[in-house]
Amino acid sequence: METKPTNSELEILHVLWQRGPSLVRDVHDELSKRRTTGYTTVLKLMQIMAEKGLVRRNEDNRAHVYHAMVSESETQKGLTDDLVDRMFGGSAHRLALHALGSQKATPEELSEIRRLLDQMEERS
Template sequence: MGDRPGLSKGELEVARMLWQLKEATVRQVHEAFPPEREIDFATVQTYLRRLEAKGYVTGRLDGRTRVYTASVQPRTVIRETINDFVDRLFGGEALPLVRHLIEERDISPDELTELRQLIDRLEGERHE
């Protein structure tokens, strides 16, 4: 997974919130969580520190307040996480994961149409 350690579920949740906010203090990240997601301020602070130590976010001091920004784009984290998952669980084979998602999740007719279009486009690109 790149040169960075993977993310825990909690770290990923805080990283996603920071991606939405673009730049934020611990308090701003904490307050951005919906009220039903009961997460302690100290937990958010710990996760942000871990994310910084792992290289996913950068922190800078603004007076006495630490302001965090993402240093890794969501697309990169998604790619690295999925690749690691496919390698570990499916021995590097993507089709079993795709099959599982299609068979076990409720795929709408619109999503199936989009999937067919994607397959058609990829097949067309391979024949060019």
């Protein structure tokens, strides 16, 4: 399954993941908190996303209820894999190294990663 939403689609998906099934009005209100955006713009985007299968809508009521058809984690995976392929020669651990080194991490985050490494070592 191809899961590589555009920027605008991603913004909308974030709202749906956070709020759960929502009306266009809800999504528009949420997006408007951060930037100006027209109502029909959001509507159009969500209609297109429905055609693509990124969301599905319930048309029982006049105001259609939209819910995400792709999960946050599979979208993370899709976009991460894409970056790994395009920029890190297919090596995920090189991306991990880059991401780790590029930002300060809290001790909690560091130990969280160590725990994951431990798990991976056990299983190998």
